Amino acid sequence: MRFNARYSLPISMGLALPLFVVLEQGSGLDPMLSTHEARLQEAKSLTAKFTVQRLPAAPVEYTLAYSKDGSMKIDGPDKLIVLDGKTATVLDKAKNSYTQEPMDEKTLLAKSGEDSVISWAAFFGKDRLKDAKGSKPGAKRSIKGNLVTEFTFSRNEGKQIITLYLDQKLGIARGASIKNGSDEMLIIASDLVLSDKPLDPSVFAFTPPAGATKAEPAADVITYAQVAPIFKARCVSCHSAGSPSGGLDLSSYAGVRGGGRAVVPGNSRASGVVRSMRSGTMPKSGARVPDDEIDLIAKWIDQGAKE
Numbered sequence: 001m002r003f004n005a006r007y008s009l010p011i012s013m014g015l016a017l018p019l020f021v022v023l024e025q026g027s028g029l030d031p032m033l034s035t036h037e038a039r040l041q042e043a044k045s046l047t048a049k050f051t052v053q054r055l056p057a058a059p060v061e062y063t064l065a066y067s068k069d070g071s072m073k074i075d076g077p078d079k080l081i082v083l084d085g086k087t088a089t090v091l092d093k094a095k096n097s098y099t100q101e102p103m104d105e106k107t108l109l110a111k112s113g114e115d116s117v118i119s120w121a122a123f124f125g126k127d128r129l130k131d132a133k134g135s136k137p138g139a140k141r142s143i144k145g146n147l148v149t150e151f152t153f154s155r156n157e158g159k160q161i162i163t164l165y166l167d168q169k170l171g172i173a174r175g176a177s178i179k180n181g182s183d184e185m186l187i188i189a190s191d192l193v194l195s196d197k198p199l200d201p202s203v204f205a206f207t208p209p210a211g212a213t214k215a216e217p218a219a220d221v222i223t224y225a226q227v228a229p230i231f232k233a234r235c236v237s238c239h240s241a242g243s244p245s246g247g248l249d250l251s252s253y254a255g256v257r258g259g260g261r262a263v264v265p266g267n268s269r270a271s272g273v274v275r276s277m278r279s280g281t282m283p284k285s286g287a288r289v290p291d292d293e294i295d296l297i298a299k300w301i302d303q304g305a306k307e
């Protein structure tokens with residue numbers, strides 16, 4: 001294992017990291033990326049001021065506050081998102097209306113995994129980049145006076161190219177460039193503070209602005225139309241109507257619902273399709289199905305596997 005003393009790890013992390021790196025060697029995660037993940041995971045809080053630029057538009061300003069007790073706040077030009085550990089509040093600034101829902105760890109993972117904040121996703125969980133492919137360190141450059149090393153990898157079967165700008169002093173990403181096809185988004189933090197102390201809960205208190213109205217959260221019931229493309233792309237080559245491997249046809253709603261315990265409405269954990277994708281036995285050959293796609297199918301089943 002090679003390790004560069006330049007990162008000058010705090011004692012606690014010096015102990016934790018070798019194990020982490022060893023664990024990650026199989027998946028080929030670079031030590032620099034391991035440092036980035038380990039530092040975010042060790043920290044108790046993170047605050048940042050950053051800009052998000054959807055090229056060719058001008059950059060817009062955001063602030064972010066993360067605390068390890070499961071709280072987060074992301075404040076942007078259009079939306080304010082506040083998760084206080086129990087409730088998720090989303091304020092639509094243009095409409096001056098907000099929604100509130102109970103939250104759990106999944107809410108935290110979903111919100112912290114969005115593209116604009118992907119640089120710091122590891123704060124709330126391990127292995128956020130485990131579907132990263134072809135990762136490689138690249139050029140060193142200076143961003144706003146801070147030396148960074150570029151680190152580029154692809155996700156979603158090459159559809160998304162992410163370059164993290166790993167700050168040499170902090171050891172964590174200062175931002176990223178994210179390319180989805182011809183769309184490019186540039187995220188750069190100016191102030192970035194990692195701390196071993198959680199933030200005061202008052203940071204995550206939500207006070208509705210004057211005149212704000214409370215709206216019902218949009219019901220996002222997932223339909224078959226949303227999961228069909230996943231089955232089509234990843235399963236139908238073997239599970240078609242004409243030649244259904246194991247007797248299972250995953251090419252139509254009727255086929256999917258007619259597959260016995262393959263889909264048990266309301267119970268994704270008992271459903272063969274989810275179990276086999278999670279365990280990696282399906283697809284029988286080819287790439288593992290990414291977690292977000294499995295999660296979508298699981299949610300669809302848990303909501304009743306509606307057409």
Ligand code: HEC
Nearest residue numbers: 234235237238245246248262272273276282283284285289
């Ligand atoms: C390369 C061919 C192939 C692909 C692709 C494939 N399967 Fe299968 N699948 C099979 C075969 C063959 C069987 C019959 C049982 C066996 O041989 O394991 C099977 C059986 C199953 C079963 C029933 C038995 C079990 O293991 O639970 C489920 C459920 C299943 N597949 C789900 C899926 C899902 C979901 C996908 C897509 C993500 C998928 N399969 C993609 C070949 C494939």
